[in-house]
Amino acid sequence: xxxxxxxxxxxxxxxxxxxxxxxxxxxxxxxxxxxxxxxxxxxxxxxxxxxxxxxxxxxxxxxxxxxxxxxxxxxxxxxxxxxxxxxxxxxxxxxxxxxxxxxxxxxxxxxxxxxxxxxxxxxxxxxxxxxxxxxxxxxxxxxxxxxxxxxxxxxxxxxxxxxxxxxxxxxxxxxxxxxxxxxxxxxxxxxxxxxxxxxxxxxxxxxxxxxxxxxxxxxxxxxxxxxxxxxxxxxxxxxxxxxxxxxxxxxxxxxxxxxxxxxxxxxxxxxxxxxxxxxxxxxxxxxxxxxxxxxxxxxxxxxxxxxxxxxxxxxxxxxxxxxxxxxxxxxxxxxxxxxxxxxxxxxxxxxxxxxxxxxxxxxxxxxxxxxxxxxxxxxxxxxxxxxxxxxxxxxxxxxxxxxxxxxxxxxxxxxxxxxxxxxxxxxxxxxxxxxxxxxxxxxxxxxxxxxxxxxxxxxxxxxxxxxxxxxxxxxxxxxxxxxxxxxxxxxxxxxxxxxxxxxxxxxxxxxxxxxxxxxxxxxxxxxxxxxxxxxxxxxxxxxxxxxxxxxxxxxxxxxxxxxxxxxxxxxxxxxxxxxxxxxxxxxxxxxxxxxxxxxxxxxxxxxxxxxxxxxxxxxxxxxxxxxxxxxxx
Amino acid sequence: xxxxxxxxxxxxxxxxxxxxxxxxxxxxxxxxxxxxxxxxxxxxxxxxxxxxxxxxxxxxxxxxxxxxxxxxxxxxxxxxxxxxxxxxxxxxxxxxxxxxxxxxxxxxxxxxx
Numbered sequence: 001x002x003x004x005x006x007x008x009x010x011x012x013x014x015x016x017x018x019x020x021x022x023x024x025x026x027x028x029x030x031x032x033x034x035x036x037x038x039x040x041x042x043x044x045x046x047x048x049x050x051x052x053x054x055x056x057x058x059x060x061x062x063x064x065x066x067x068x069x070x071x072x073x074x075x076x077x078x079x080x081x082x083x084x085x086x087x088x089x090x091x092x093x094x095x096x097x098x099x100x101x102x103x104x105x106x107x108x109x110x111x112x113x114x115x116x117x118x119x120x121x122x123x124x125x126x127x128x129x130x131x132x133x134x135x136x137x138x139x140x141x142x143x144x145x146x147x148x149x150x151x152x153x154x155x156x157x158x159x160x161x162x163x164x165x166x167x168x169x170x171x172x173x174x175x176x177x178x179x180x181x182x183x184x185x186x187x188x189x190x191x192x193x194x195x196x197x198x199x200x201x202x203x204x205x206x207x208x209x210x211x212x213x214x215x216x217x218x219x220x221x222x223x224x225x226x227x228x229x230x231x232x233x234x235x236x237x238x239x240x241x242x243x244x245x246x247x248x249x250x251x252x253x254x255x256x257x258x259x260x261x262x263x264x265x266x267x268x269x270x271x272x273x274x275x276x277x278x279x280x281x282x283x284x285x286x287x288x289x290x291x292x293x294x295x296x297x298x299x300x301x302x303x304x305x306x307x308x309x310x311x312x313x314x315x316x317x318x319x320x321x322x323x324x325x326x327x328x329x330x331x332x333x334x335x336x337x338x339x340x341x342x343x344x345x346x347x348x349x350x351x352x353x354x355x356x357x358x359x360x361x362x363x364x365x366x367x368x369x370x371x372x373x374x375x376x377x378x379x380x381x382x383x384x385x386x387x388x389x390x391x392x393x394x395x396x397x398x399x400x401x402x403x404x405x406x407x408x409x410x411x412x413x414x415x416x417x418x419x420x421x422x423x424x425x426x427x428x429x430x431x432x433x434x435x436x437x438x439x440x441x442x443x444x445x446x447x448x449x450x451x452x453x454x455x456x457x458x459x460x461x462x463x464x465x466x467x468x469x470x471x472x473x474x475x476x477x478x479x480x481x482x483x484x485x486x487x488x489x490x491x492x493x494x495x496x497x498x499x500x501x502x503x504x505x506x507x508x509x510x511x512x513x514x515x516x517x518x519x520x521x522x523x524x525x526x527x528x529x530x531x532x533x534x535x536x537x538x539x540x541x542x543x544x545x546x547x548x549x550x551x552x553x554x555x556x557x558x559x560x561x562x563x564x565x566x567x568x569x570x571x572x573x574x575x576x577x578x579x580x581x582x583x584x585x586x587x588x589x590x591x592x593x594x595x596x597x598x599x600x601x602x603x604x605x606x607x608x609x610x611x612x613x614x615x616x617x618x619x620x621x622x623x624x625x626x627x628x629x630x631x632x633x
Numbered sequence: 634x635x636x637x638x639x640x641x642x643x644x645x646x647x648x649x650x651x652x653x654x655x656x657x658x659x660x661x662x663x664x665x666x667x668x669x670x671x672x673x674x675x676x677x678x679x680x681x682x683x684x685x686x687x688x689x690x691x692x693x694x695x696x697x698x699x700x701x702x703x704x705x706x707x708x709x710x711x712x713x714x715x716x717x718x719x720x721x722x723x724x725x726x727x728x729x730x731x732x733x734x735x736x737x738x739x740x741x742x743x744x745x746x
Binding site for chain 1: 666675738742
């Protein structure tokens with residue numbers, strides 16, 4: 001399956017060409033090139049998936065295929081870094097997800113971004129992002145993954161700051177980059193600790209289940225925990241940064257400053273699930289050697305999920321609602337991984353997590369693209385400026401409704417199936433966890449329908465010009481993704497992706513399913529009651545629970561805490577003294593060298609008079625001195 | 634003293650006399666080169682030094698290897714090159730004079746710094 005290298009090379013080439021050409025070609029040409037290249041690699045990924053899932057199953061278990069693996073940096077015999085392509089069920093599934101969403105976003109952007117300045121730059125960055133994300137998922141070793149991990153961070157930074165004349169976009173891009181970089185520090189230390197004790201970067205070796213690999217970690221402890229736990233926890237911190245887990249989630253809502261299709265691609269469907277993918281990739285290590293860390297991941301995920309869902313209920317910027325909803329749903333995936341065991345029914349959580357990743361990518365991309373379509377029509381992100389749009393935008397309305405039903409977990413839409421698997425895995429782990437997640441699912445249904453009714457129903461806002469349905473290039477991806485959302489739930493996912501790569505038949509747990517559906521329907525009913533027509537209930541509730549409401553709309557003051565810690569504590573007590581030291585000691589030493597040499601130069605400058613006779617005089621004297629020395633000594 | 638003077642005047646010119654002449658010419662050239670301010674005078678001083686060297690060539694050839702001719706040819710060669718060099722130098726000096734109306738070495742510092 002050597003051809004899979006093309007999936008990586010083509011978007012890179014597209015990035016280089018579009019980046020170099022920039023505005024020398026017409027915008028449409030650049031957009032078309034980017035989209036066509038994406039189309040080609042989408043087709044290639046589908047073909048790869050078909051070939052992999054149909055041909056590479058040995059005795060009921062999918063084998064790991066490594067079509068390409070080259071040694072890239074060789075430091076010593078032991079320490080060498082490879083670059084390669086690893087195909088296994090999760091990476092192939094991710095290939096399909098990334099290329100599909102990326103392709104849809106490329107098409108969509110042809111309509112959405114058309115008259116923006118820097119259209120070519122936008123497409124170049126999209127290609128760079130796609131390249132990095134694909135490289136991340138097919139990495140054969142943890143170091144290669146780290147390289148692409150950072151590349152993904154860079155392209156996210158570039159795309160969030162796409163409107164670089166807008167100060168808020170610049171601030172958001174910096175925030176995203178710094179927060180994720182900070183988390184990546186943990187990731188890097190984790191990688192180093194892990195590879196120091198196991199003597200390998202390779203995923204194949206790490207996840208082979210061979211205890212000899214981890215022999216070096218036995219008995220090694222640090223502050224009461226084994227070094228392996230530390231390493232895996234640090235690696236998870238990297239994943240938590242990218243996947244916006246509490247308390248590193250603060251960058252994601254701000255990242256909505258970027259263009260909406262970018263939010264759909266990067267901050268909903270692909271990059272933010274990199275953390276989930278990382279945990280899934282190292283899942284055998286987590287589950288066998290550090291189950292405590294894995295349970296920690298489950299609690300972090302559950303808390304984040306609840307926290308974000310509560311905030312999403314009161315936000316008024318539609319993209320921010322979706323951002324918090326994304327955080328919440330990624331929390332679901334983390335929980336599912338955290339409560340999972342390995343193999344068979346035990347491994348339901350793992351399978352459910354990947355399934356939810358797949359379905360969520362589709363319907364959340366659809367939601368964001370739908371939101372983009374709405375923003376395109378009314379030129380505002382605020383809910384108050386919308387309302388009653390269903391008459392003007394039928395396609396957006398229907399596709400958005402489908403996505404909302406899917407995320408709320410209503411059968412037969414895809415979200416129902418994956419969320420149901422997650423819930424039953426949670427109930428298996430502990431009833432409390434299951435109940436919590438069911439409650440969050442109910443919140444999800446509530447805030448999504450609050451969003452839906454506020455945009456498409458409710459009181460009609462007076463528009464400057466009548467809103468219109470989006471152009472064909474924007475409607476097509478909506479319809480496609482809606483179709484996927486309707487049918488993706490029927491994919492027998494357990495046949496493809498499971499924790500032990502063996503076959504697993506999904507069976508719906510009727511109790512869990514019916515309870516969650518009933519609760520979701522109740523939430524939707526509540527949302528309908530509160531938001532479908534203009535009513536005073538939301539306002540009354542807001543005044544009754546004024547404290548909670550204002551705390552939630554300020555996102556529980558986490559940003560303020562961060563600002564306080566960084567600006568008041570770190571800047572004043574660490575950065576300023578360091579800056580003083582830098583200016584007055586390091587810079588002063590260097591300036592001292594410069595000043596001294598300048599002073600010396602000025603002093604000896606007069607020797608270089610340029611007067612030839614003076615030189616000749618010195619020369620003559622020198623000759624005489626040498627002659628005398630030769631003669632008399 | 635009388636004998637030396639007699640042999641000096643009656644016999645062939647001794648080697649030391651030639652060398653003394655060239656020594657005087659050479660240091661006269663050096664003195665001129667160091668002390669004169671006019672480019673032309675400096676050029677003349679250089680010529681003086683070259684000619685002192687020529688005399689040395691010829692004299693050493695004549696007294697040490699009378700059967701060989703390399704020293705003579707070398708002197709001729711040097712004269713030819715000195716002529717070329719003078720031509721170039723004079724051309725430069727004329728140009729300087731046209732630009733600055735002056736050929737004093739101390740005044741030629743337009744290109745400095």
